[in-house]
Amino acid sequence: MQTLAQLDSGELLGATKLTLAAGLTTFPKAILSLADTLEVLDLSGNQLTELPTDFARLQQLKLLFLTNNQFEHIPAVLAACPQLEMISFKSNKLKAVATGSLPITTRWLILTDNQISSLPENMGQLHRLQKLALAGNQLHSLPQSMAQCRNLELARLSANQFSEFPDWLFTLPKLAWLALAGNPLSEDANSEIKTAQPMQTVALADLELGDVIGQGASGVIYSAKWIKQPDSLFGESLNVAVKLFKGEVTSDGYPRDELACCLQAGLHPNIIKVVAQINQADQLGLVMELIPRTYANLGLPPSLETCTRDTFVQGDVIELQQVLLVLMQMASAMAHLHDNGVSHGDVYAHNTMINFQASMLFGDFGAASNLNRLPTMQKEAMESIEVRALGCLIDDLLVNRLNSTTEQSALVAQLAQLSKDCLQPELSLRPRFNDVSAMLIEINKSLNKTLLKNSASRHLAASTVFEVPS
Numbered sequence: 001m002q003t004l005a006q007l008d009s010g011e012l013l014g015a016t017k018l019t020l021a022a023g024l025t026t027f028p029k030a031i032l033s034l035a036d037t038l039e040v041l042d043l044s045g046n047q048l049t050e051l052p053t054d055f056a057r058l059q060q061l062k063l064l065f066l067t068n069n070q071f072e073h074i075p076a077v078l079a080a081c082p083q084l085e086m087i088s089f090k091s092n093k094l095k096a097v098a099t100g101s102l103p104i105t106t107r108w109l110i111l112t113d114n115q116i117s118s119l120p121e122n123m124g125q126l127h128r129l130q131k132l133a134l135a136g137n138q139l140h141s142l143p144q145s146m147a148q149c150r151n152l153e154l155a156r157l158s159a160n161q162f163s164e165f166p167d168w169l170f171t172l173p174k175l176a177w178l179a180l181a182g183n184p185l186s187e188d189a190n191s192e193i194k195t196a197q198p199m200q201t202v203a204l205a206d207l208e209l210g211d212v213i214g215q216g217a218s219g220v221i222y223s224a225k226w227i228k229q230p231d232s233l234f235g236e237s238l239n240v241a242v243k244l245f246k247g248e249v250t251s252d253g254y255p256r257d258e259l260a261c262c263l264q265a266g267l268h269p270n271i272i273k274v275v276a277q278i279n280q281a282d283q284l285g286l287v288m289e290l291i292p293r294t295y296a297n298l299g300l301p302p303s304l305e306t307c308t309r310d311t312f313v314q315g316d317v318i319e320l321q322q323v324l325l326v327l328m329q330m331a332s333a334m335a336h337l338h339d340n341g342v343s344h345g346d347v348y349a350h351n352t353m354i355n356f357q358a359s360m361l362f363g364d365f366g367a368a369s370n371l372n373r374l375p376t377m378q379k380e381a382m383e384s385i386e387v388r389a390l391g392c393l394i395d396d397l398l399v400n401r402l403n404s405t406t407e408q409s410a411l412v413a414q415l416a417q418l419s420k421d422c423l424q425p426e427l428s429l430r431p432r433f434n435d436v437s438a439m440l441i442e443i444n445k446s447l448n449k450t451l452l453k454n455s456a457s458r459h460l461a462a463s464t465v466f467e468v469p470s
């Protein structure tokens, strides 16, 4: 974080990044003195309502963060910024997005938590758009022209006013992460679940919070002790994990939908179990089984560069057998979710935890959607959309985490082909999760045969050595 004084003194000349949060009510003109170099401008957490008309002098600007400000409209001058790719107006006071206010170069647009009731008719001109965060607005519909946003990979439409979704949305060739919950369409379905399986409520005062064990966009996760916990849930153990939501609406939607989808999903050995909710006026949260410390995240969240794809620690590799085990468990968990009318919306390595034996636990239902009110075509397409996300995950593991031998190259090629099949642009050509499971099981069987053969020949070689007289 830099200061206004540094900016005014000229000390920051040549800077490529600038972060200023100082209760600003007007845009500091001195920022334009960085026009030749500034690529990232973060003015989040101020009181801004306008940008200067010559803002586009920032010719190098690629990333603009204006989260938590007071904008009521998107300044038209943004469209003139030649290199601007990522724009955030999260938690402002936008009511609409005017035609032509967004640059054609936009790849990543964050308009979460505003009052937007309509998007411009020519939104489809944003043909580079990859990631679109619209949760927590007042949208009833999307412009038809968006059928041309064929590079769209991630969309959050949760916590809006949709009574239906357009069919074209479910045919976009690269869409892999889609969240739809918290709209009038899904509300009825959720109330049915709550009545059928009431989730027990726990007061925050009955939980003794310990260390922070995880942190995400929507919440902070603590290890905790559940004091006065009913015996029936965990037997002896009182240790739980508690996710405290940061606000009423998160970048993925409403916390209450996360809970509803956990309930709808039911139990599966590879899905993190949610056992209670915290439902206080001042705090919403989830109480979950505590995942042992022997588990670690399979990947890290996307970066500003990777946009929609996870990141990985270089050199942190695992064997082919572990990769296959993880994927088999994931495919099984996903088949279970879709059998129960739930999409996860966030199939990513960073939401997956594994231990040394490659046991896997999958969580974070923040972007999950209840699919039961969708027309059949859309419901089936939601599975294909998530199959694409699994295709990305397989590809990510092959590229970033796999340590395999040359002898295994044929099996690795089969896995790469499976990933390709999952990534097919035409949704109907993608396999279903059950097909993916079956293919993974076959590859794993072949691997086991190879491993057995190798260990038998090693054993033979060892005994041959043993038998040679000295």
Ligand SMILES: Nc1ncnc2c1ncn2[C@@H]1O[C@H](COP(=O)(O)OP(=O)(O)OP(=O)(O)O)[C@@H](O)[C@H]1O
Residues within 6 Å of the ligand: 213, 214, 215, 216, 217, 218, 219, 220, 221, 241, 243, 252, 272, 288, 289, 290, 291, 292, 297, 350, 351, 363, 364, 365, 366
């Ligand atoms: N039950 C649990 N036991 C132990 N650790 C957990 C548990 N649940 C979550 N975590 C840890 O906390 C991290 C964040 O959790 P989670 O993904 O639910 O948060 P989030 O705010 O929804 O994140 P995101 O930014 O992906 O939306 C996980 O990646 C994991 O490391």
